Amino acid sequence: MTILKSCYTVMYILATSSVRASTIGVVVTGIFLSVWTKWGLFKFHWIIVKEVLTILSIGLGIFGMYYWTLDASSITATEGLRALHDQGFLVNRLQLFIGIILQILSLGTMFFLSVFKPWVRRNRSS
DSSP states (O other): OHHHHHHHHHHHHHHHTHHHHHHHHHHHHHHHHHHTSTTTTTSBHHHHHHHHHHHHHHHIIIIIHHHHHHHHHHHHHHHGGGGGGOHHHHHHHHHHHHHHHHHHHHHHHHHHHHHHOOSOBOOTTO
C-alpha cells in the first residue's frame, strides 16, 4: 500500500509543480510561434482545432489531475488497504484514467495535425 500512496503523492506533487510551470511555457511559446510565423493563430482550421485540444489538455492537467490525485492521495492516506475497495476511490481512479487517456489522445491528435496539416486555409470572407 505504501507504493500506491507514494505513486499518488508523486502524481500530486507533479500536478502542483512542474505541470503548471511547463504549461505556462508551452502556452507562451505556442502563441509566439503562431503569431511570428506564417501560420497565425486563426488562419487555418487545423490550428484552431489544436488550440481547442490544447485548452482541453491544459484544463485536464491543471484542474482534473490536481483534484483527482489529491483525492486519491488523501483516500489512500486515511483508508490504507481498504481504499482499494472504497467506491469513492474506485470512481476517482476511473476518472483519473479517463483524464490521462483523454490527454494522450489529444496530444496524439495535435501531433497528427502538426505533421499533416489536413485542412486548407480558412476563407477570409467569413
